[in-house]
Amino acid sequence: MDCMSLLGFGACSPDPEFRARLPFPVYDIDRDAIPPLLRRRSSQATQMAFSAATLACTQAQRSAATLPSVFASVAGEIRTTDQLCTELVRPDGVISPSVFHNSVQNTAAGYWTIAQQCLQPAAALAAGADTFAMALLEAWCQLACLGGELLLVGYDESLPKYLAPGLAEPAFACALVLAAGAVEGRILQIGRPRPGAEAFPPDWQSLVADRPVLSAIPLLGLAASGAEAQNIPVSPLTSGWQVKISPP
Amino acid sequence: MTKPLPIPPVAVTAYQCVSAAGDDVEALYNSLIANRSCLQPLRLFDIPFKTVVGEVATPLPHIRAGLKAYDCRNARLALKALNQGRFRTDVERAIADYGSLRVGLVLGTSTSGIYDSENAYAHLLSHGIMPGDFHFLQIQTAQATAEFLHHELKLQGPCYGISTACSSSAKALGAAQRLIAADFCDAVLVAGVDSLCRLTLRGFHSLQLISQEACRPMDANRRGINIGEGSALLLLERQSAANAACLRLLSVGESSDAHHMSAPHPQGAGAALAMAHALRLAGRDLNDVDYINLHATASTLNDLSEAKAIAGLFPNPPPCSGVKGLLGHTLGAAGAVETIVSLLALERGFLPGTCGLAQADPDCPCPVIVAPRLERAPKLVLSNAFGFGGNNASVLLEAA
Numbered sequence: 213m214d215c216m217s218l219l220g221f222g223a224c225s226p227d228p229e230f231r232a233r234l235p236f237p238v239y240d241i242d243r244d245a246i247p248p249l250l251r252r253r254s255s256q257a258t259q260m261a262f263s264a265a266t267l268a269c270t271q272a273q274r275s276a277a278t279l280p281s282v283f284a285s286v287a288g289e290i291r292t293t294d295q296l297c298t299e300l301v302r303p304d305g306v307i308s309p310s311v312f313h314n315s316v317q318n319t320a321a322g323y324w325t326i327a328q329q330c331l332q333p334a335a336a337l338a339a340g341a342d343t344f345a346m347a348l349l350e351a352w353c354q355l356a357c358l359g360g361e362l363l364l365v366g367y368d369e370s371l372p373k374y375l376a377p378g379l380a381e382p383a384f385a386c387a388l389v390l391a392a393g394a395v396e397g398r399i400l401q402i403g404r405p406r407p408g409a410e411a412f413p414p415d416w417q418s419l420v421a422d423r424p425v426l427s428a429i430p431l432l433g434l435a436a437s438g439a440e441a442q443n444i445p446v447s448p449l450t451s452g453w454q455v456k457i458s459p460p
Numbered sequence: 461m462t463k464p465l466p467i468p469p470v471a472v473t474a475y476q477c478v479s480a481a482g483d484d485v486e487a488l489y490n491s492l493i494a495n496r497s498c499l500q501p502l503r504l505f506d507i508p509f510k511t512v513v514g515e516v517a518t519p520l521p522h523i524r525a526g527l528k529a530y531d532c533r534n535a536r537l538a539l540k541a542l543n544q545g546r547f548r549t550d551v552e553r554a555i556a557d558y559g560s561l562r563v564g565l566v567l568g569t570s571t572s573g574i575y576d577s578e579n580a581y582a583h584l585l586s587h588g589i590m591p592g593d594f595h596f597l598q599i600q601t602a603q604a605t606a607e608f609l610h611h612e613l614k615l616q617g618p619c620y621g622i623s624t625a626c627s628s629s630a631k632a633l634g635a636a637q638r639l640i641a642a643d644f645c646d647a648v649l650v651a652g653v654d655s656l657c658r659l660t661l662r663g664f665h666s667l668q669l670i671s672q673e674a675c676r677p678m679d680a681n682r683r684g685i686n687i688g689e690g691s692a693l694l695l696l697e698r699q700s701a702a703n704a705a706c707l708r709l710l711s712v713g714e715s716s717d718a719h720h721m722s723a724p725h726p727q728g729a730g731a732a733l734a735m736a737h738a739l740r741l742a743g744r745d746l747n748d749v750d751y752i753n754l755h756a757t758a759s760t761l762n763d764l765s766e767a768k769a770i771a772g773l774f775p776n777p778p779p780c781s782g783v784k785g786l787l788g789h790t791l792g793a794a795g796a797v798e799t800i801v802s803l804l805a806l807e808r809g810f811l812p813g814t815c816g817l818a819q820a821d822p823d824c825p826c827p828v829i830v831a832p833r834l835e836r837a838p839k840l841v842l843s844n845a846f847g848f849g850g851n852n853a854s855v856l857l858e859a860a
Contacts (some may be wrong), residue, residue, distance in 0.1 A: 337602070358466055
């Protein structure tokens with residue numbers, strides 16, 4: 213496989229000021245993207261992931277039921293986990309069964325497959341600063357080995373400051389529908405991920421270092437604006453991972 | 461000439477396991493042959509109900525000074541497995557053979573270092589701040605112990621954690637095989653590590669899934685699961701003449717139930733898809749499988765679902781058994797721990813039994829064996845791991 217095709221993308225953040233700073237369309241959480249039974253009981257993380265994934269599938273004109281998925285998040289369902297950890301300090305703390313099963317890292321992935329009636333594999337991964345890069349790598353490996361198309365979702369909700377002060381904000385999710393090789397209807401071609409020295413623009417570097425899910429910003433910016441072929445970073449680490457982006 | 465497989469098999473050139481059965485694979489093998497439960501009352505912390513667990517009771521090693529930020533029970537369990545037998549030497553040999561940039565690491569875990577986070581929260585609630593030695597990214601997040609091993613071994617290849625509850629480390633094996641197939645790596649260290657913690661003990665208790673007594677997989681009178689902990693490490697390498705005599709990972713079949721967050725599909729449809737997918741990826745037939753290592757948690761619904769999946773998929777199901785009555789359910793580590801159980805069966809020529817099974821459930825229509833069979837040497841084995849979110853993985857392994 214020489215490249216992946218980007219067929220559709222979407223981005224979500226509940227923070228209007230942050231949305232206004234981004235060089236591509238970003239939307240608030242879309243309640244209609246979340247099944248009614250889940251609306252009240254799902255986390256910000258899951259709601260953002262659903263919102264971004266729905267936008268990407270709509271733009272790509274693909275049915276979510278047919279797409280394997282890779283969900284990537286540094287901290288997963290951290291607010292739910294935080295709630296549980298607080299209760300667990302007390303011997304008589306209240307542990308709700310649904311809060312417990314909604315604390316797993318693959319909560320968003322699990323509910324997505326249930327809501328979409330998707331029988332395809334769903335992965336949930338984390339890689340700290342390299343989370344978005346490793347999600348792209350996992351996507352590349354799946355497409356290179358098995359062909360077809362898949363959905364990649366990167367997301368991180370806001371988290372309590374006492375856990376990791378710099379990591380706390382902003383909440384953000386993005387989603388990409390990717391296909392193996394150069395296929396019709398592509399927005400961009402994405403080359404093979406590789407280690408490299410590409411760096412983020414200075415005004416983004418420190419924010420991306422704190423919030424690795426924002427590593428998708430250059431890729432999403434080029435998807436929205438179109439551009440000449442270029443290498444872009446997908447990880448805030450020095451000597452991190454990069455990909456070559458080419459116009460369709 | 462047959463069509464080449466989309467994902468070539470990989471050699472399993474080394475494996476090690478720390479579990480309730482003991483500190484290495486020899487202890488695990490002895491426990492499998494004795495088929496005697498290693499489940500004991502919980503010692504690590506207090507819980508407000510009665511159960512038994514698969515606890516690693518022997519001392520854990522200290523994390524070196526330069527990597528103290530990663531210090532947690534999960535990392536210590538991982539380090540303990542790394543230090544057993546020749547495992548570390550085998551990884552160092554792979555680094556020398558391929559270069560550190562070409563050796564990757566994929567961890568499967570469900571709760572990472574959250575046992576230590578729980579202790580930190582006690583400090584938070586009494587002092588208003590987290591303790592100074594709490595490092596969220598290096599302890600609690602799903603790749604934390606992967607990063608620890610990466611630094612400990614000075615690897616430079618891709619490194620990430622997969623966290624899909626109880627299928628985590630089975631899926632990590634699949635991701636590792638693809639990293640080699642897509643030529644990002646020549647070798648990948650796969651780690652399945654999960655420690656006991658209050659979150660899972662009390663969480664599964666809230667779901668009314670914890671058994672007070674030692675669990676009884678596939679038994680008509682099963683009463684739920686026991687939680688265990690463990691650390692299972694496997695070194696996967698691209699096939700070559702040098703490793704032709706090693707056991708092989710052929711494929712990992714994956715699927716989603718699309719049914720319920722914490723209950724399996726009643727007919728095991730997703731589980732059957734995962735097993736069928738594993739066989740299809742490897743170009744093997746149902747009749748080739750001569751043992752299935754069951755997920756068999758001993759929860760009423762899970763065992764029923766898995767048995768129906770097997771009965772529905774296999775016209776003549778092979779012998780099946782599950783080992784959670786020995787070790788407990790090691791959650792995110794279970795896929796890797798039980799892959800190692802299956803590798804021992806292939807390498808040493810026996811079928812494990814099902815400790816705790818006394819009276820087979822007539823509603824579970826698959827041939828579950830009770831006692832180990834020492835006269836049966838399997839050649840092709842499926843090992844199942846199913847998790848919350850209806851997340852399924854089935855690992856297909858072959859003798860050398």
